[in-house]
Amino acid sequence: xxxxxxxxxxxxxxxxxxxxxxxxxxxxxxxxxxxxxxxxxxxxxxxxxxxxxxxxxxxxxxxxxxxxxxxxxxxxxxxxxxxxxxxxxxxxxxxxxxxxxxxxxxxxxxxxxxxxxxxxxxxxxxxxxxxxxxxxxxxxxxxxxxxxxxxxxxxxxxxxxxxxxxxxxxxxxxxxxxxxxxxxxxxxxxxxxxxxxxxxxxxxxxxxxxxxxxxxxxxxxxxxxxxxxxxxxxxxxxxxxxxxxxxxxxxxxxxxxxxxxxxxxxxxxxxxxxxxxxxxxxx
Amino acid sequence: xxxxxxxxxxxxxxxxxxxxxxxxxxxxxxxxxxxxxxxxxxxxxxxxxxxxxxxxxxxxxxxxxxxxxxxxxxxxxxxxxxxxxxxxxxxxxxxxxxxxxxxxxxxxxxxxxxxxxxx
Numbered sequence: 095x096x097x098x099x100x101x102x103x104x105x106x107x108x109x110x111x112x113x114x115x116x117x118x119x120x121x122x123x124x125x126x127x128x129x130x131x132x133x134x135x136x137x138x139x140x141x142x143x144x145x146x147x148x149x150x151x152x153x154x155x156x157x158x159x160x161x162x163x164x165x166x167x168x169x170x171x172x173x174x175x176x177x178x179x180x181x182x183x184x185x186x187x188x189x190x191x192x193x194x195x196x197x198x199x200x201x202x203x204x205x206x207x208x209x210x211x212x213x214x215x216x217x218x219x220x221x222x223x224x225x226x227x228x229x230x231x232x233x234x235x236x237x238x239x240x241x242x243x244x245x246x247x248x249x250x251x252x253x254x255x256x257x258x259x260x261x262x263x264x265x266x267x268x269x270x271x272x273x274x275x276x277x278x279x280x281x282x283x284x285x286x287x288x289x290x291x292x293x294x295x296x297x298x299x300x301x302x303x304x305x306x307x308x309x310x311x312x313x314x315x316x317x318x319x320x321x322x323x324x325x326x327x328x329x330x331x332x333x334x335x336x337x338x339x340x341x342x343x344x345x346x347x348x349x350x351x352x353x354x355x356x357x358x359x360x361x362x363x364x365x366x367x368x369x370x371x372x373x374x375x376x377x
Numbered sequence: 378x379x380x381x382x383x384x385x386x387x388x389x390x391x392x393x394x395x396x397x398x399x400x401x402x403x404x405x406x407x408x409x410x411x412x413x414x415x416x417x418x419x420x421x422x423x424x425x426x427x428x429x430x431x432x433x434x435x436x437x438x439x440x441x442x443x444x445x446x447x448x449x450x451x452x453x454x455x456x457x458x459x460x461x462x463x464x465x466x467x468x469x470x471x472x473x474x475x476x477x478x479x480x481x482x483x484x485x486x487x488x489x490x491x492x493x494x495x496x
Contacts, residue, residue: 171434177427180434180456187459189452192427 095374096257096276098131102292104263106282107312107336108132110346111366112260113141114353115280118363119256120225127254128223131244131272132262133216133231140349142223144230149219152231152246154239155210156190157199163207170199170208191238216243220250227254241271248275265292265299273300278373279307280333280366285318293321297328306373308333310366334366380406380479381436382472383446387415389473395447397492398429404472405439408480413472429453436462445475448492455490466491 099112109132116128130138157170157179164186171181178192179199190213200208215237220229231247233240240262251257261272273279279300283293293309300307309325311318314335325332337358345355353360383400385392394400399422405414416435421428429449433456436444443463457464463486468475478484 177424177431180430180437180459182434182437182456182460185459187430187456189427189430192430192452 095255095278095370096251096259097370098259098261098273098276098279099282100261100269100273100279100296101263101282102265102294102296103283103289106284106289107310108263108282109138109141109260110352111280111282111310111312111336111363112258113138114351114359114363115366115370116226116256116258117224117351118353118360118367119258122367124256125227125254126225126256126258127227127229127251129247129251129257129259130228130230131247131259131268133233133240133243133247134262134268136230136232138260139223139228139230141346141351142226142228143349144219144221144223144226144228146219146221148221149217151214152216152218152243153212153214154193154195154242155197156193156195156213157188157208158211159186159188160207160209161185163205165205165207167204169202169204173198173202191236194239195242215239218243218247218250227251240268244268244271248272265295269299270303273303273305276305278370279305280310280370281307281330282310282312283321284313285311285315285321287320290320290324294324294328297324297330308369308373310334310336312336313338331369333369334362336362378408378442379440380408380476381439381441381444382406382468382475383418383432383444384415384472387417389413389476390471392471393445393447393468393475395469397444397446397449398432398453399424400432400446403432403435405441406472406476427452430456433457433460433462443479443486445479449487449490450492451490453490453492454487 120126130136168181171179180187216233229250262268283289308331315338342355382404383394383397384402384404385394403416403418421432433453437460
């Protein structure tokens with residue numbers, strides 16, 4: 095079962111749910127691999143204290159121009175959908191941070207003046223955190239091409255029975271890269287107008303990607319009506335409601351696990367694990 | 378001399394657009410004929426990224442000697458500098474007013490980008 099934990103709105107508790115769900119399932123004796131796909135700001139490791147056994151760079155091909163071979167025909171700049179190439183009368187300039195590695199420029203160059211060179215965009219670390227297999231991607235400062243790194247992080251996961259991907263916030267390309275190919279998406283929301291608004295966007299995204307999803311309402315206390323009504327109207331199952339407890343927030347701020355801090359929270363995570371297992375059986 | 382001015386509209390009486398790459402119009406001014414010709418720049422104005430790079434290429438292709446704009450970001454400045462196009466920034470007037478200011482001969486071109494880029 096491959097599950098992505100996403101949200102729309104940031105700060106709803108994606109990482110809290112991903113980490114505590116992974117631990118809950120692992121404690122039930124099943125093999126779990128947690129992948130932190132929030133490569134711009136990975137933070138799941140803060141709660142897990144993993145021991146990494148391997149680390150390697152992830153590269154993407156970007157164009158390099160041999161100015162002596164270049165005839166300045168401009169075909170490379172014309173084909174580039176990302177405005178990463180400026181063809182001037184006596185010089186062709188490349189802006190690698192705009193490049194999406196589509197290969198168009200080096201395929202179209204009639205002079206064979208453009209060749210791909212590998213540029214490092216980030217690193218992957220993998221290892222163990224207790225019983226969990228844990229993998230993390232980390233984008234280098236100054237890089238902006240996120241989806242290839244997320245795909246590389248996802249490729250590390252193997253034959254574990256549960257693979258959990260902690261997604262970045264939002265509904266943009268990095269989130270789509272995290273969701274693609276998973277069996278199920280858990281959308282974590284909070285009972286606020288902002289939470290409801292971004293949940294609607296995230297629901298729309300899962301529909302466009304044609305992936306089944308369910309909702310977890312975090313910080314569940316007063317006035318959850320608008321989020322519950324949205325789920326009811328959209329026909330989306332609420333998989334768990336995690337109560338709002340100050341001492342749980344304190345424990346998380348110390349780097350602790352929510353499931354170890356509060357029995358009701360642990361019960362909510364067990365309920366989520368149970369509901370996902372039921373999905374896995376019927377999938 | 379040929380100047381290009383980033384403009385909010387197609388006419389010399391429109392205001393200089395503070396953003397070079399995403400200006401809706403680029404207006405070409407030829408000092409030999411004292412004529413203004415507007416070029417639609419909406420393709421760049423709506424580009425997801427790299428608007429400055431693309432607009433700078435267009436400015437170079439027009440055979441421009443100098444660009445008058447509000448602010449010029451780092452990538453556009455690199456392209457224009459490589460092609461020997463001087464960049465004058467900080468204009469907050471009409472296109473025609475900017476040209477008159479420039480013709481006064483007192484202005485100095487910028488030597489580094491003065492815009493944030495990526496917007």
